[in-house]
Amino acid sequence: MGRRDLGLLFSELPCETAAVFTHNIVSGAPLLVTREAVETGGVRAVVANSGIANAATGERGIEDAYVMQSRAAEALGIEEREVAVASTGVIGERLPMEQISAGIRLAAGVLGKGGAGFAESILTTDTRTKGTAVRAEIGGRTITVGGTAKGSGMIHPNMGTMLAFLTTDAAVEGACLKETLSRVTDRTFNRVTVDGDTSPSDMALLMANGAAGNEPLTLDSPNYPIFAEAVENVARTLAREIARDGEGATRLVEVAVEGAASEESAVALAKSVVASNLVKAAVFGEDANWGRVLTAMGNSGVTFDPGAVELWFGPIKVFSGGEPVPHDEAEANATLASGEVKITARLSEGDASATAWGCDLSYEYVRINGSYRT
């Protein structure tokens, strides 16, 4: 492949680690192994490969995932249960275990020597690495939350082919870490859609090793909201980058719904718009086709009064009171020409709001997915 396709992430200190996994019934072998490790407690390393997902590979695939875990533990000098395994790529093919084992030894040898090796190793059809970090003060200590992710195709609410690894040096109690990752995933990664398909391989991990030396955080700590916000900021940045780098995407599309009856309704409405092939193709074609936005909302399963909806493309109001607002169409189309497109829908059902992220549907998406394996 001519690029890195195996990576190790490792904390020298012990960690608290939380994880969330795909909701797809078809779940890859690595998820079984990682779920088990996270439940046992103490995961402080990740071994990840791209190219082959090790999903739909039967019993032998599960054995391969355990071997991968074991080889990584050996190379790092830690317990097997301390290693999470992640794979992404083609479904139904077995891992080339000799190359995997050699790759693990190689990666362990260069650990701590810098470089974006891990972020690169997890990419598939992604066009660039994704990473970010934020700092915050907690009880006089500076803590850092960092993260890297891959996305691209099969991305949809409820975790598409997405791998996200968040790390922090904050000290956080286990239950608190778990709740934080779950809440944040709901508000960030689960609001991204590229193509409506979900993958068997998706996971997000949040590892905290306590090196910052703060009093361990619980949900009740006065400083907890600062930590939660830092994690959400990292996750939101990664989620947006995943949407922006969707397969074949030329634009990031952000859909904001306001005035919904509940956050759940707002999320469903925003996701329905951002997932609509017709809306996505219209954005690609720079056609401010608000009829498709309204129709996608009507198709969301949420009940609302269409006559009370207001729609904007960027700052331009295009629909209100059940009919079009006269506007300069060229100007509305121009709001779709930049790299970031914002569509806003305001209802009069209540006070809830939500944002979802996606991308346009281009010729390139069809090209990539018409010839992924060949």
Place this chain on the structure above:
Amino acid sequence: MGRRDLGLLFSELPCETAAVFTHNIVSGAPLLVTREAVETGGVRAVVANSGIANAATGERGIEDAYVMQSRAAEALGIEEREVAVASTGVIGERLPMEQISAGIRLAAGVLGKGGAGFAESILTTDTRTKGTAVRAEIGGRTITVGGTAKGSGMIHPNMGTMLAFLTTDAAVEGACLKETLSRVTDRTFNRVTVDGDTSPSDMALLMANGAAGNEPLTLDSPNYPIFAEAVENVARTLAREIARDGEGATRLVEVAVEGAASEESAVALAKSVVASNLVKAAVFGEDANWGRVLTAMGNSGVTFDPGAVELWFGPIKVFSGGEPVPHDEAEANATLASGEVKITARLSEGDASATAWGCDLSYEYVRINGSYRT
């Protein structure tokens, strides 16, 4: 536009008429008028236009739909309540009422003079007209069921931008006709998906004028199953033609699910596969990517054991017992090269089965929908 875009369908005899409408919350003005007419009883004419959907056009759009109904009634010399109105096309623009009125007079003048004028008048991005008819014997009388439809984009289970008009000379009681259309729609039109979007304009009408002179049918008539089958055959043919002529489609994709726990589960599984962008793009690329089929099933919301699933592309078994069945990949890809692609999934959850129809996802779909209005 250089093609017919207004049509009239008319029965000289009075009719029983049943109708089903879009489930989209955003519903076009013509649907309001047609629903009212069908509920009042006696609809025996349809006036339809393509190009503008008359949806999201406010109070004035509703007035326009009533005017359209009234002009058609006048031209045909019947009551307003006997006329159904259907519009399809761009959302949010008002109808050019002068042209519509002139078109109605013109169409009324050539009624009964043959030709596929009506079938052509309802097309939007469709590439060809769709029509079929079947004959059957009922109590010594020959009855005919015929139908025409348009589809193309915004097609999805629960009635995409689909118009379907079925007519029969059988005598059928009102309640029986209604139940027949509802059942048949569920098993045919609602199992078609082109792009997962639904439209505000969709409707299917079934008109029966009794000219065949049979004893009026009820659900309990010994001959009812013959009639129901005839209607279902017409609707299935139209549904398949809609899928085959999906926007940008190069192939009809038929997904059959067997061995499901319930018909509802089988439908959900089949629809999830046929609606998956990744499956659709793989078919376009002639890539027998069964991993995407399995994953789309896992993403359907239906619970099942993936390890007990068997998958076929055409006659070639590709997955069984939780892992790939060794097969000639070129041979499997070749099953995607013809105009009709068949994908079969067999579960071991029960005895229920269902079939759904769709099409591939091509560059042309993106081109059409990136430049529909412009």
